[in-house]
Amino acid sequence: MIGKSGIRIIYGDKPKQMVKELLEVIKPEEEIDKDALIGIKPNLVVAKPSSSGATTSPEIVAGLIEYLKAKGRNKIVIMEGSWVGDRTSEAFKVCGYEDLSEKYQVPLIDLQKDKFKTFAIDDLQINICDSVTKVEYLINIPVLKGHCQTNITCALKNMKGCIPNSEKRRFHTMGLHKPIAYLNKLVKQNLIIVDGLNGDLNFEEGGNPIQMNRIIAGKDPVLIDTYAAHLLGFNVNEVPYIGMAEGIGVGTTDLENADIVELNKDNGLRKLTPSRRVQQLSWHIVEDSACSACYGSLIYALERLDVKGILRNLEEKLYIGQGYKQKQYDGIGIGLCTSGFAKCVKGCPPKARDIVDYLESLL
Known part of the structure; x- marks a missing residue:
């Protein structure tokens, strides 16, 4: 198992195989009890296929599920709540997750339809969906992509899918950055697997996918997002929620002392037609x-x-x-x-x- 300061990167164009190779190095099963409920949280913000640059590749999730089941970790659910203007049920269908659910017998949980509870932290109160709080091991699978309001979206911001629609609207009225940081103090990510295959250039809903051929894994969402910001051309201070999350103890931005290992070099093919x-x-x-x-x-x-x-x-x-x-x-x-x-x-x-x-x- 990698430590909190660890980041592992694998390159290529075969996501299912890549994620299995990555997990064989990380060995997450060493810290997951056999009867633990594992929650997988992809990014299905809209009902568009992963080739658009907006959503998590179902091949990554398929590879993860196959790996976990091969290690005897069978209690798995996939959870998501799409953005307010879209239906999660439609995203599950269009993005290939209905097929995943049927093939691997893994339930899909629509967090837009979930009940929620209110949690207090400092001067904030945040509503979090009940299914998220019941998970014993949370695997976050964000897409590495640009964002029209926060410049990037990756590990920290992907947790916004764990709150009800009414709370998503309120986050925007609060300026997004502070509530995103504090949400991550309340919801712990045990493992982060970043879909860096072809995230969008500057818009979270896709349309300008940039093929990057990489999957990134780590345990610290602040460190992962710091690394992600640099990959997309930003300094940490250009993504305020990263520094805010570090300030309240969610993680660290210290890339200089991070344990970063690239498992291979990219030799994958460019498959996308440029926008x-x-x-x-x-x-x-x-x-x-x-x-x-x-x-x-x-x-x-x-x-x-x-x-x-x-x-x-x-x-x-x-x-x-x-x-x-x-x-x-x-x-x-x-x-x-x-x-x-x-x-x-x-x-x-x-x-x-x-x-x-x-x-x-x-x-």
Whole structure:
């Protein structure tokens, strides 16, 4: 089992196999009693397939269920409450979870229809669905993606699906950040498995999926979200609920002392057809056999620079891909394969935050 400061990453384009390999390293069954009720909380915010960049891949959940059952952990439920404008029952159907439930005999719990209780913490009162409080081991499976109000959504914000619709509306009137932080003080995540396969560029409801070919696992939602923010090109202070959660003891933002291990390197294929927005950003890129994780980091970085209003100052093309290994150029290279370039952002793959910082220094 990994410790609280551990993060494990696996790359590829076969989610079911990837998550099993990841779990064999983490061995969560070592801390789960055989009779414990295990709750799986995906992100099914809307009724759209995971290829949209909005929702958790059912293949990841299938791999998780198969792994748990193979280890004799059979008391499993899948819980979710979609956003106020959508029905969870429709999301279960469209996103492939009805089929999962039938195949593996795992019940689906619609938290929009669940009863709830009120919990007090400091000066806040928060309503939490009853089914969530009955779970003995909670596995959170968020999607790594952008968000129109909070910049990113990952482990911490995905817990918002554990509250009734009326509470979701109230969270928005409270500015989202503080109640999200305090909700995570009340609801403990035992394991986080992040779907980083193809989260949306900047919108939680999908439409601009960016293929990143990765699954990330850890136990500290604050640490996971700190890592996620950097992957998408943000500093922690640009996602206020992360610092707030750290301040009340939910976890730590200390990535420097984190135990981060990549189990492999990305060699998966790029399968998604780029959206119009991704095509616009890719005008700045000259690619030769780039891995999806590296290319995805660059797209996120270019989006961040555009939002800041400085991408227009970039007059040079950016070179990326395995085709540039051991070659020397005067241009700007992205990733370890372009180490021979006069200017280069190293990393395999680099984080979008590192790319943003480097390009900002040139612009």
